[in-house]
Amino acid sequence: MTNEDVVTTNNCWYTYNGQNYVLSGIDFRLGKGELVGMAGENGSGKTTLVKHFNGILRPSKGSVTVFGKDTTRISMARLSADVGYVWQNPNQQIFARTIREEIEFGPRNLHRFFRQITSEEVDTRVEEALEKFGFKQRAESSPYSLTYGERKFLCIASIWAMRPRLFIIDEPTTGVDPSTANKLREIIEELHREGCTVVTISHDIHFLTFFHRLVIMHDGKILLDGPTRKVFTNIDTIRVAGVDRPQVAELSSRLGDMPEDCLTPEEFANAFIHVYQTRKRVEK
Amino acid sequence: MAESKAIAIQDFSYAYEGSRIIPVLKNIDLEVEHGEFVGIVGRMGAGKTTLCLAMNGIIPHYMGGYLQGTILVDGMDTRVYTPSDLALRTVGMVFQDPEAQFVRTTVLEEVAFGLENLGVPREEIIPRVEKALQQVGLWHLPKIMERSPFELSGGQKQRLSIACALVLKPKILILDEPDSNVDPVGVNEVFSLLAELKKNGLTTVVASHRVERLAMYADTIVVLNEGKIVMRGTPAEVFSEVERLMSIGERVPEVTEAAHLVEKDYRIARTGSKLPVKVDEGLVYFRSFLEYRKK
Amino acid sequence: MSVGVIGFQMYTVGDSAVHRLDPRVKLLLLVAFLYAISFSVWTPILPLFILAFSLILAVLAGKQTFLNVVKGVFLSVGFIGVFLCVLFPLYSPFNRTILGTLPMIGIPYYYEGLYWAVYTTYRIFALFTYGMVFFATTRPQHLVKSLIDMGLPYDIGHMILASIAVFPLLTEEFDRVKTAQQSRAMMAKGFLERFRQAVALIIPVVGSALGRGETQAWVLEARGFTSPGEKTSLFQFRLRRQDMPVIIFTLTIIIVNTYLLIRYGYLVDPLGWNREVVAPFLLFLNANVIVFLLMAASLSIRRLQKR
Numbered sequence: 084m085t086n087e088d089v090v091t092t093n094n095c096w097y098t099y100n101g102q103n104y105v106l107s108g109i110d111f112r113l114g115k116g117e118l119v120g121m122a123g124e125n126g127s128g129k130t131t132l133v134k135h136f137n138g139i140l141r142p143s144k145g146s147v148t149v150f151g152k153d154t155t156r157i158s159m160a161r162l163s164a165d166v167g168y169v170w171q172n173p174n175q176q177i178f179a180r181t182i183r184e185e186i187e188f189g190p191r192n193l194h195r196f197f198r199q200i201t202s203e204e205v206d207t208r209v210e211e212a213l214e215k216f217g218f219k220q221r222a223e224s225s226p227y228s229l230t231y232g233e234r235k236f237l238c239i240a241s242i243w244a245m246r247p248r249l250f251i252i253d254e255p256t257t258g259v260d261p262s263t264a265n266k267l268r269e270i271i272e273e274l275h276r277e278g279c280t281v282v283t284i285s286h287d288i289h290f291l292t293f294f295h296r297l298v299i300m301h302d303g304k305i306l307l308d309g310p311t312r313k314v315f316t317n318i319d320t321i322r323v324a325g326v327d328r329p330q331v332a333e334l335s336s337r338l339g340d341m342p343e344d345c346l347t348p349e350e351f352a353n354a355f356i357h358v359y360q361t362r363k364r365v366e367k
Numbered sequence: 368m369a370e371s372k373a374i375a376i377q378d379f380s381y382a383y384e385g386s387r388i389i390p391v392l393k394n395i396d397l398e399v400e401h402g403e404f405v406g407i408v409g410r411m412g413a414g415k416t417t418l419c420l421a422m423n424g425i426i427p428h429y430m431g432g433y434l435q436g437t438i439l440v441d442g443m444d445t446r447v448y449t450p451s452d453l454a455l456r457t458v459g460m461v462f463q464d465p466e467a468q469f470v471r472t473t474v475l476e477e478v479a480f481g482l483e484n485l486g487v488p489r490e491e492i493i494p495r496v497e498k499a500l501q502q503v504g505l506w507h508l509p510k511i512m513e514r515s516p517f518e519l520s521g522g523q524k525q526r527l528s529i530a531c532a533l534v535l536k537p538k539i540l541i542l543d544e545p546d547s548n549v550d551p552v553g554v555n556e557v558f559s560l561l562a563e564l565k566k567n568g569l570t571t572v573v574a575s576h577r578v579e580r581l582a583m584y585a586d587t588i589v590v591l592n593e594g595k596i597v598m599r600g601t602p603a604e605v606f607s608e609v610e611r612l613m614s615i616g617e618r619v620p621e622v623t624e625a626a627h628l629v630e631k632d633y634r635i636a637r638t639g640s641k642l643p644v645k646v647d648e649g650l651v652y653f654r655s656f657l658e659y660r661k662k
Numbered sequence: 663m664s665v666g667v668i669g670f671q672m673y674t675v676g677d678s679a680v681h682r683l684d685p686r687v688k689l690l691l692l693v694a695f696l697y698a699i700s701f702s703v704w705t706p707i708l709p710l711f712i713l714a715f716s717l718i719l720a721v722l723a724g725k726q727t728f729l730n731v732v733k734g735v736f737l738s739v740g741f742i743g744v745f746l747c748v749l750f751p752l753y754s755p756f757n758r759t760i761l762g763t764l765p766m767i768g769i770p771y772y773y774e775g776l777y778w779a780v781y782t783t784y785r786i787f788a789l790f791t792y793g794m795v796f797f798a799t800t801r802p803q804h805l806v807k808s809l810i811d812m813g814l815p816y817d818i819g820h821m822i823l824a825s826i827a828v829f830p831l832l833t834e835e836f837d838r839v840k841t842a843q844q845s846r847a848m849m850a851k852g853f854l855e856r857f858r859q860a861v862a863l864i865i866p867v868v869g870s871a872l873g874r875g876e877t878q879a880w881v882l883e884a885r886g887f888t889s890p891g892e893k894t895s896l897f898q899f900r901l902r903r904q905d906m907p908v909i910i911f912t913l914t915i916i917i918v919n920t921y922l923l924i925r926y927g928y929l930v931d932p933l934g935w936n937r938e939v940v941a942p943f944l945l946f947l948n949a950n951v952i953v954f955l956l957m958a959a960s961l962s963i964r965r966l967q968k969r
Contacts (some may be wrong), residue, residue: 168842189847196847348625349619352625469828485886
């Protein structure tokens, strides 16, 4: 474990009921500044594993270390200063009367319980979050006036205001339409650019293709873990794991002559044009 | 003439109770033939759910509001016939969140619920439940009738909701985003089931964002934007308008987008021919592209 | 949630004769027992009889049910039993006649207090034992449906059934919300703080319940809930021959108790036994309660330690 590691799990096993193990001996390392997607069907263990990163779950066997601290020795509330978790359903986090109060909740708790930041710092962070996520005009409106997609943004803003070094986002694009999904992707990329380590759980193939590293889990084990592009070349394994492949990846592998690792339509188009031009030149 | 269509919507506009001046649907004209599979595409707030609710009578009978125009479902006017009238043998509806649809503690009671409500004779109930569970591929699961709906997987839950609608033997099945909260395995299950049902003659209307799947299974795609139908046609016709769809925040199948980008790069002006919307079509398209240019 | 807290989570799966009794018959018996125990003459005999009867039913219902019943009684009213049986013989407003003194401590214990403690404890235990047997052998869904059969309005019945179905979801949701807010550094320190943070817990749960409510209303419409015609019932509850003995027994209890009440009066000792005869018997019963509770307590502690 180096100083640059954010999360390390060592032979991590987890069971909810003492009998079936949802996680089987997971060894996993997350480095600083990484942008990681976690995929796998429901029940594969991906959410269970990620819940160990902020202390919601503690391993039944083995150990999990986050920012150098053993998660069994530290409370979840204290870890939340470093690790932010954005839940899949924003309605499970939103409760305040105004958007401002909602964003304020996390930092205010940090100030009140852990004396980590001053009261002025809390106010500053809230203002910055309102600005950054575009809620400035509506700061005093009710969160319930927001659409589902906007509420997802609000949750991300609320967690961002706590300035976590590790950002965990659970299924950001589920239940939202494509244009909102795009905006969410952009904000997540921005968070990453600012220096956060980001882990996302997702089923959404179009979304996952933008991540640098992809981890695919199945039946409590990690099947694939590496650069996204490379992971998608393992066609059979992906199928076993119940994960989708991008349509253009299938198209390019069946077309032949194409690099197998096209993940987006743009990549495909560029690769195809290149092949086409090469052929034209050859013919001349 | 309208009576012979499965669904005939004529100049239909609707505003919710309490917001009269903001119509959610504007001048909708749509005809769906019996046995047709229609995919409805549109952003959140475009009116997809409202349109679905209007097709089975919940609008206007339960929701109130202000409407203009008519909707005939299998010849029945939704202003006259209530959701209960339409539920028996005409329209079945499946909503987005399967868990919100469950009201009983066992699968048997859950599927039987509609039959009980509509006064179907007791002897018929269990055989019909069995048939519905067979149709959706859940019948083979061990002790399925006794299990709680909540302990099933996401895809299974969604298929169970479909069974709850199918048990009433509808001619038309309407599904409002049945694939939102389900993992890819579950999405496959749901769409394979819908394809199977279509083969047996069911008229299907699905609101969804999964354009790749809709392209594979749908006969017609309808695009809603801000309460209006802005595009309608076969998947090839609709999805070929890539720029137009993207400008209103919609996606097109990846194959289509890839083809569009290639054509854009070569400034090809297409006259009448359509872009591929499925992988097989894509293979044909790109191979012939290479062939054609050889000449 | 722990046993004994919510009635409908106490159902133990089984197929005994007790399980198969008509739920309304069992409910009627519960009402009869409630009557006989609340309005009774002052003697532990009737409560003892009811307790014995209920324990026999529990045994008939199967080993798992029996254990659950005993556990349930202990957890819900155990400490009351201890409180009464230990305290009242020593200090109670009725105390007049000294029976003896406690061996090492030297405090006197009284006849009236002892009699009252035994009488009341056994009343409570009898009622709760039967109550546990009732909940453990009756599916709440079947009870509601049998009541609908008898004339309970369909929508009220449906409301209860749907709540039973959805309740576990709500508790799950509550746990999820709690975890979600804890991951925003919410800590519960002290009573006032917990109270303030209850808002952060309750509102999301209520909000999601309301959201689910609208979809559920649509589903009800789409499944013909508001259809005006007559509804079919999938299960039919008809009284059977096996139910008759229980019904007769119930009526007997009601009649006997009413007779005793009229003849002797509420809280009047009808037998007026000789104190010397009754006292040892009462001491025996009292000791039983304390021993039972001590045994149950030690078993629980041992089980907790094993985990």
